[in-house]
Amino acid sequence: MQVDPAANAGYLIAAYVVTALILGGYALVLFRRANRR
């Protein structure tokens, strides 16, 4: 059922990048709000 290994890797990377962006981004938002003095 393996279609295209390169494309598959693409989805994997995309998912990890998106996760990092969302979680990291939210952390950033919180840090900015916490330290805005």
Place this chain on the structure above:
Amino acid sequence: MTADSTGARRLIRWGQILTGVGLVGLALVFVLALRYTPVERFQGLPQKIFYVHVPAAWSALLSFSLVGISSILYLWLRDPRLDRFADSCAAVGLVFSLVMLTTGPLWARPVWNTWWTWDARLTFTLILFFLFLGYRALRGALQDPGERARFSAVLGILGMVLVPFVHLTVYLFRTLHPQPIVLKPSAPSLPWEMLRTLLLSLGVYTVLLIGFVMTRYGVNARASLEGSDAG
């Protein structure tokens, strides 16, 4: 008064520390999952999305339960801290369900050749997302703090009771309709290398959840102490 603001500041500090630890842990999990965990035979590389998707689901569900429980407690005890806690959990839950909602289709596409299927899990993800969204929208639209707290609490409780019904109806709907054989990624017998990555990821996500909630709670507490209601 001073005790409260010290408490808030302490929460903010420790919340940020925990979040930082969580983020470092997340990077470690990424490395572990991508480099040091075997590739699954049937689904290939995309299966590894499992290690970021499933813990997000766990965190979202946990947040949701916390919102429900603190909503019940709030209506009973009317302590504004419970409302603030529910609000923080709902905000954090929205973030995790966003991760679910984005990684889910990215996983589905290479494996099942479609971005979306109305199977029990993905539909459930969508509903959870809408419930969190609705909760935030409702809070945003209400000015009076007491009203906001009470109305969100009612929504939180109704939502918590709804979830098993949605799961049940969608599950029944799917099992009655012949579906192509879909490989269940969370098979009961997971090889150790995969299991340990999953467990580590679950732990990291939990740390992140706690860190997020603490920081947000602390920020809101500090803001309300300073007179401006951060909602």
Place this chain on the structure above:
Amino acid sequence: MLEFLRVALTVAWKDLRVEHRSKTALVSAIAFAALVLVIFNFARDAAAVSREMLAPSVLWITFSFSGVIALNRSFALEKENAALDGLLLAPVSRSALYLGKFLANLAFVFTVEAVALPLFVLFFGVDLSGILPGMILTAILATTGFVAVGTVFAAMTVRTRFAELMLPLLVLPFLLPPVIGAVQVTARLLAGRPVSEIAGWLRILAFYDLVFVTLCLLLFPALMDE
């Protein structure tokens, strides 16, 4: 208990009588239902999708959309005339108030459905002989479910600025179990399946109603607190 019911029925009756005098909301809900039915009929590619396949979903989309429209106006009257405060001043149980509102909304939505159903039969050419009681039972069970929750949200959103947007957003997840169940039952009824197949779904619908009507009765007072 009797007093509780009396208050509820009084509230419901008052609500319906006001509605009766200004029939605009009822007419627009029915017109909307007719519009949806007509559009679906024309939008469908007759070669690809049969009427039978589409019918249950279309019927329930019509019912639930019109239902939400009906719910929107549920507390709008009170908001405009600050009549809610007057209601709350009366020494009556808040839950009784809810029951009254709920019953009035139910009557309203049932009326819309009663008009939409013949239109549906007309446009989709379905044969309801023999299954009409089943259809009516399903409609009652599913509608009760989403009107119960919808009434609570209508009370909430009437205090917000974008009530017409907030209400559908909030109510959407709660529409799923009743509507999915209703579509399942309707599809099976239209296909002539035996009762044994639908009993399970009907039980779920009934259980949903039981749980949520009770929950809403209990939670509504919290919305009216001062």
